Structure formats: structure tokens, C-alpha cells
Amino acid sequence: MTDVTTTRTSYTSREVRLAARPEGEPTAQNFEWVTTDVPEPAEGQIVVRNTWMSVDPYMRGRMDDAPSYIPPFELGAALEGSAIGEVVASRAESVPVGATVSHFLGWREYAVLDAAAVTVVDTSLAPADAYLGALGTTGLTAYAALTRTAEVREGDVVFISAAAGAVGSVAGQLARKLGASKVIGSAGGPAKTKRLLDEFGFDAAIDYRQGDLAEQLAQAAPDGIDVYLDSVGGDHLQAAIGALRTGARIALVGAISGYNATAPLPGPDNLFRAAAKEATLRGMLVSSHFDLFPEWIGKAAGWLADGTLHTAQTVVDGIDQAPDAFLGVLRGANTGKMLVRLEA
Numbered sequence: 001m002t003d004v005t006t007t008r009t010s011y012t013s014r015e016v017r018l019a020a021r022p023e024g025e026p027t028a029q030n031f032e033w034v035t036t037d038v039p040e041p042a043e044g045q046i047v048v049r050n051t052w053m054s055v056d057p058y059m060r061g062r063m064d065d066a067p068s069y070i071p072p073f074e075l076g077a078a079l080e081g082s083a084i085g086e087v088v089a090s091r092a093e094s095v096p097v098g099a100t101v102s103h104f105l106g107w108r109e110y111a112v113l114d115a116a117a118v119t120v121v122d123t124s125l126a127p128a129d130a131y132l133g134a135l136g137t138t139g140l141t142a143y144a145a146l147t148r149t150a151e152v153r154e155g156d157v158v159f160i161s162a163a164a165g166a167v168g169s170v171a172g173q174l175a176r177k178l179g180a181s182k183v184i185g186s187a188g189g190p191a192k193t194k195r196l197l198d199e200f201g202f203d204a205a206i207d208y209r210q211g212d213l214a215e216q217l218a219q220a221a222p223d224g225i226d227v228y229l230d231s232v233g234g235d236h237l238q239a240a241i242g243a244l245r246t247g248a249r250i251a252l253v254g255a256i257s258g259y260n261a262t263a264p265l266p267g268p269d270n271l272f273r274a275a276a277k278e279a280t281l282r283g284m285l286v287s288s289h290f291d292l293f294p295e296w297i298g299k300a301a302g303w304l305a306d307g308t309l310h311t312a313q314t315v316v317d318g319i320d321q322a323p324d325a326f327l328g329v330l331r332g333a334n335t336g337k338m339l340v341r342l343e344a
């Protein structure tokens with residue numbers, strides 16, 4: 001029997017719940033805030049004071065009552081998602097009070113978890129919030145997509161969509177490290193395309209809101225592309241297929257242009273080009289690549305420390321703002337990783 005070790009004895013926690021399922025684009029009305037009493041941890045459990053939480057595009061799918069690779073959020077229940085926090089009470093010897101942990105009960109100020117459901121993170125390698133960005137599933141998505149799903153080879157021309165976002169901004173720099181000869185990114189608006197060139201090391205930047213995307217891609221890659229990391233679907237996937245070189249690889253990572261769609265979207269009408277170019281289109285879920293975490297964290301922490309991996313964040317403060325942060329990420333309000341800071 002482990003004694004409760006704690007820095008305080010009782011806590012209340014504000015949490016964000018799903019109030020109603022959205023039709024199309026979610027609004028503030030889809031969320032509600034509730035204050036709860038945090039229970040004492042049972043044997044083997046810990047209480048975590050969340051300091052950072054992640055808002056991610058895939059959460060939009062969980063707001064719908066539709067089968068997917070991850071269950072829907074429950075109506076009237078707290079939302080879930082990646083978070084980082086400090087252990088404030090523990091009845092588990094493996095995770096002491098004071099440890100910084102990552103886990104999956106975000107969208108609340110305090111979380112009670114089995115010790116086995118958290119990972120202690122090493123804040124001597126990087127600040128805690130990095131484990132929700134470059135050192136978390138965000139960075140791992142870029143790494144798995146470009147090393148396993150659509151492997152970048154020496155000399156490749158690589159196209160990255162949502163390139164100023166969390167996954168995209170890491171992916172562009174990683175493509176270069178993996179030997180790409182040219183890295184092209186697309187993003188919405190001139191401020192973001194400037195950051196692609198100035199901060200994230202892209203060779204060419206396309207503002208997809210200005211002019212024809214396929215034409216802009218043809219200009220940036222006159223001889224075509226070898227790898228495409230698709231976060232967007234729709235017009236981006238169509239343009240990328242139109243630019244494929246023989247043997248090209250596409251990693252189907254996301255399709256954010258359709259996440260709020262209320263009717264079926266048209267597919268690309270040029271898929272035969274993928275056949276003619278003997279291309280590979282392959283889907284990926286980051287959760288199938290968690291075995292790569294130690295390898296990725298080792299590399300990425302080194303690159304963060306030596307300054308060769310540049311990351312950006314858009315930070316919103318307080319649990320009250322968490323839904324706005326989430327709505328913002330769907331609309332492109334972020335550059336780099338969108339995070340909610342919960343610590344006072």
C-alpha cells in the first residue's frame with residue numbers, strides 16, 4: 001500500500017465538455033465548462049496538474065458520432081487529448097510527486113490517472129511543452145511519414161502541405177535533413193509563406209489562397225515531385241498527383257480541407273496519373289509508429305539543442321480559451337504548434 005503523497009489535499013478542476021455535436025464548423029455552443037471536485041487517487045494512481053494541453057485537427061472528427069480509428073467524444077463528458085502536467089499527488093511509486101508527465105486527459109485543469117497511463121518526460125532535454133510539439137506526436141508524425149510512409153531519398157523534391165503548421169513546419173526541415181534537394185511548402189497567406197522561407201528553411205513557398213495551386217506547384221517544381229506529405233486533401237492532393245514523378249510517394253496524413261464538410265467531397269479526378277507514374281499513396285496513423293519515439297526524441301532533442309530544428313508555437317492562455325484555440329487551428333490561426341497554457 002502506497003501512502004498518498006501530495007502537495008495539497010483537495011482540488012477543484014475546470015474541464016471542457018462536449019455540449020452538442022457540431023454541424024459543419026464547430027462554434028462556442030458546442031462546448032461547456034464544468035467545475036468538478038478532483039477525487040483522491042486510488043492505489044496505483046496519480047493526480048496531475050495540467051500545465052499545457054494540445055488542440056489538434058483530428059479532434060474535429062471525434063466531435064461527430066461516427067465510427068473512426070478512435071471513438072467519438074461522448075456528449076456531456078470532458079473532451080480528451082494530449083496534455084503535459086506536474087504530478088501533485090501520487091499513490092504510485094513509479095511516478096512521484098513533482099514528476100512532469102505526458103498523458104491523454106487534456107481539456108481539464110487536473111487529471112486523475114493510472115500511473116501506467118502516463119509517460120514521465122525528461123525536461124532536461126527540452127522544455128515540457130516540446131513534448132506536445134516537436135518531441136510529441138506532432139514531430140513523430142512528420143518523422144514516420146517521411147521515413148516510413150513516403151520515404152524521402154537523397155535528391156528528392158518534396159512537397160509539404162499545411163507547411164507552416166505543427167507537423168508541416170517540422171516535416172519541411174526533416175525532409176532537408178533526409179537529403180531532399182528541394183523542399184516546397186504551401187500555406188495560407190503571405191505572413192506564413194514568408195516564415196516558411198525565413199524560419200523553416202523551405203526553398204519555395206506557395207500561398208494556396210493566391211492563384212491556382214497546381215500552376216504554382218508546377219512553377220516551384222518544374223520537373224515534378226518525388227514525395228508529398230498530404231495534410232489537406234482536396235485541391236492539394238489533386239495538385240500533387242498532377243505533379244508526380246515516376247516512383248513518387250504520397251503520405252496520406254490528413255485531409256483538413258474536408259473536416260467540417262457536411263456533404264461528401266469530390267475525390268481527385270487525376271488518379272490515373274498515379275498509376276502511370278507507378279506512384280504509392282499510403283495512409284498513416286502516428287499511433288502505429290510509437291516504436292519510433294525513442295529514436296525520434298533522441299534525434300529531435302539534439303537538433304533542438306543545436307538549433308538546426310526550428311519550432312514555432314501559437315500559445316493561448318487558460319482553459320476558458322481552449323475551444324477558441326481548437327477552432328483557431330481548424331481555421332489556420334496558428335503557426336507551428338497550437339497550444340493552450342494552463343499554468344497560472
Ligand code: NAP
Nearest residue numbers: 057162165166167187188231253254255257284285286332
Ligand atoms: P496544423 O498544421 O498545425 O494546423 C492545421 C493547419 O491546416 C492550419 O494551421 C491551416 O493552415 C491548415 N488548413 C486549414 N484548412 C485548410 C484548407 N482548407 N486548405 C489548406 N490548409 C488548411 O495541424 P497539425 O496538428 O500539424 O496537423 C496537420 C495535419 O496532419 C492535419 O490534417 C491532421 O489531421 C494531420 N495529422 C495526422 C496524424 C496521423 O496520425 N495521421 C497525426 C497528426 C496530425 P493555413 O493557414 O496554412 O491554411
